[in-house]
Amino acid sequence: MTCTNQQVKKLMKNINIFTQEQSAAKAAMSVKTARKYLRSKKQPNELKKLHSWRNRPDVFAAYWDEIEELVNNAPNLQAKTVFIHLQNKYPERFYESQLRTLQRQFKNWRALYGKDKEVIFCQKHICGIQSQSDYTEMDDLVITIEGRHFKHLLFHFMLTYSRWEIVSICYEESFASLAEGYEHAVWTLGKVAPEHRTDNLSAATKKTGGNRDFTENWLKLMNHYRITPSRNNPGKSHENGSVEKSHDLFKTAVDQQLMLKGSRDFQSIEEYEKFLKEVLKSRNTSRKEALALELPKLKELPKDKWSSPKILPVRVSPSSTVQIESVPYSVPSRLISYVLIAHIFYNKIQLYYGQKCLQEMPKARGQEAIDYRHIIDSLIRKPGAFANYQYKEALFPRVCFRQAYDKLLSHSKSRGIKQYLEILQLAKNHGEQQVAAILELLLKQQIVPLPEQIKPLLDLPTAIPEIKIKQPQLIFYNQLLSKEVHQ
Secondary structure, X not given: XXXXXXXXXXXXXXXXXXXXXXXXXXXOOOHHHHHHHHHHOOOHHHHOOOOOOOOOOOOOHHHHHHHHHHHHHOOOOOHHHHHHHHHHHOOOOOOHHHXXXXXXXXXXXXXXXXXXXXXXXXXXXXXXXXXXXXXXXXXXXXOEEOOEEXXXXXXXXXXXXXXXXXXXXXOOOOHHHHHHHHHHHHHHHOOEOOEEEEOOOOOOEEEEOOEEEEXXXXXXXXXXXXXXXXXXXXXXXXXXXXXXXXXXXXXXXXHHHHHHHOOOEEOOHHHHHHHHHHHHHHHHHOOHHHHHHHHHHOEOOOOOOOOOOEEEXXXXXXXXXXXXXXXXXXXXXXXXXXXXXXXXXXXXXXXXXXXXXXXXXXXXXXXXXXXXXXXXXXXXXXXXXXXXXXXXXXXXXXXXXXXXXXXXXXXXXXXXXXXXXXXXXXXXXXXXXXXXXXXXXXXXXXXXXXXXXXHHHOOXXXXXXOOOOOOOXXXXXXXXHHXXXXX
16 A cells, blocks of 8 residues: 555654554554554655666667767767667667657766766845846837837846846847947936946957957946946856846736737837836836845946937928938928938937927938928929829838829829828828728728728818808997997
């Protein structure tokens, strides 16, 4: 009869109170079994004997010298790879059901004779000493902005002791995004750690001979904040392990909040940034006590930030565009011939006239940045200019707009362009998303998306209401004046 440790424990407890037969019954075992445990004073797991015999012949015994030679030459060989090799070399000798046996023998052999593995030494994080940063991709969460897949990275910064963290959106692993992300983090925190660790990303390090050294720009940034840069050894990502682990935890938290939200779509990048801030706020709440201990031990910030925008004067051309770093950007046509001041940041551009910021826009990535809202009113007056317009493709803000244009042209070549421009004007005045939803509905039903069919769906008045105001009769005023005189 097989007994558990709990049964024997119960037997030992009752034997001092009850008879042997009663104690055995209460422990749910036979009297004979009870005597065995009472004599031995041992638990069942202590009495269990390990057997060394085999139930069936070892099919790999005759080939083990060959197997051992393969593994010695290539220590990372997997049992399945060796098993397939044996099947090919010795047909009809080995069967799939024997793979598990070989895997178990591999594990036993490596435990006895395998090479030593690298030991990872868990570090004690000292308060107020180090911060870490790294990039993490967000594409696998399938975030969309107005229905379009938003491909981006997050620059992830954290303090290793308190685990306070912050992220910022970026689009590539470059020095500009690294510097901007780092400065955003430390100025939000209000302090800097004496040491900052990164991995061997090319934005901060460069290959020099057989080693990697810090780039001149990264050293300048670190010197500005009077801190010591450090990096993990190549291929040893666990040396930057605090932020590496936090990548997974933060992305899981974002994913969970997206599930609660019920949608992965955002109306704008600003709305998505606000969402990320709420996730960070929730995660940092539990770290307030540790952060309160760490902040006094961190260093003060310098007076100014290291980065500053590149400032250039730009003139608005007759086509209502400005050229910034060889890329055309559209502006409202009222600014034609004006000289504006462009403040060029890593991921955005601000246009100033005097002290007033007139326009802020994302920095384009090598292609024109033409906003149809800036020029559509002029195109309505000059529809003939659209067919050969230099930046025509930029005037199809979504696929459904291009599909609508093609359908309008096939319906009427003479009026199709003007009708499409009227649709673009509706998008400007009543919202691109609303017009796009109507276009998709009409196209799905194989209906030509004429402007007159879209307007009623936007709840626009069909005509300006005629208001009639009756002309007052002056005799009534005369009567009122005569009453005041008599009084």
